[in-house]
Amino acid sequence: MTNDRAVGIHDLSFRTGSLVLTHAELSKHTGASVAKYHKGLGQQAMSLPAADEDIVTMAADAAAPIIERHGTDRICTLLFATETSIDQSKAAGVYVHSLLNLPSNIRVVELKQACYGATAALQFAAALVQREPEQQVLVLASDIACYDLDSPGEATQGAAAVAMLVSVDPSLVEINTPSGLYTHDVMDFWRPNYRATALVNGKKSMAAYLAAVEGAWHDYQAREGLSIEKIRTVCYHQPFTRMAFKAHRHLLDTAGVEADATATDHAIAPTTHYNEIIGNSYTASLYLALASLLDAEDELDAETLGFFSYGSGSVAEFFTGRVVPGYRAQLRTTAHLEAISRRRDIDYNAYRRVHTQPLPDDGSQHRLPHQTQGSFRLSGMEDHQRIYEAVHVSADIACSKGTHRRLTPTV
């Protein structure tokens, strides 16, 4: 049975790694000026996972408050998007399913296409819900962006997970059709199975990203999408936040609108608060931009937002969503700010030690220290298996009731 009811994001929650390295600290050791990081890249700090955190623990942490608020009765599918997968066979979402005590009558699957994966998951979820309106889909996007030490990509690392509940009659954002689509085979960023860190041609990836903006927008227009004037602002994938400003200028150019620098900055800045202090979180990045915008802006009722999702390699999508009037009552601003401010500040030497924390690959027993600030942890490995445990049940279902929020906790 299909339905005519709106489908979209009913709830959204995110969590990040428990450690943080500031770009001010990084710059003291890399020789780059701090202005390059703060202004040139638009990054203030980056989250890093503690020894007992990974994509599963962050995703479970992000999803737990959603389960507490909505229960599990209507969830039929869990889609886990990541490009930092921990297993070639088993979906990371199955571990989350177990940690959250979800019922057995749920399908769980993992999706991959670089940073684009969560958008594929969101669209697949919307189609499933459209087909069976009584069902809900839990979409998880969780990644740890990790580049080689002393490489240009080093300043654009980060770690976070976003959880979204997709349903009919959503409380936050209705997802519209059509989508503008774009795929182009390009080696701008990739990670062969034998590598822990990604390989990237940074400048090529920026050019590929901008080409994808153009391609996806042209396709969106060819499918009779909205004109640019009808779109209040655009949430972009943000490998570093300046990329979103560059992309928006490029989109306006492509759409034939004269790009006024001040207006562009005004439109895009509210989408960048979280990413500039968390760093790149690959699949989660675009949806952190949405969280930032919703948490920061009071007056989005019934506004149309654009979304641009880019995954290197490359696949991209442009689509729009309508903000549901009354969305503010559902937000989790307080919990989001708390997840950011509880991170432990580490210095450069500690960062180098935690940058690559290899787990044993010989099947030996290995215990990990309790470092996470979150509710779930990777306690160790044994017989080539990851062992997870719940630290305590999250009681974090706080809603923001204020009208003015400061989304820039000091880092």
Ligand code: COA
């Ligand atoms: N004050 C202000 N801005 C400064 C500066 C200073 N002192 N010094 C440099 N900058 C600016 C540069 O002009 C440049 O801005 P521009 O692109 O608008 O010209 C920006 O800071 C970055 O400097 P650049 O020398 O180009 O950095 P880099 O060679 O270290 O590479 C990336 C930057 C993003 C390519 C690199 O971090 C990377 O490879 N990241 C991973 C891949 C990625 O994120 N790709 C994006 C698409 S998915």
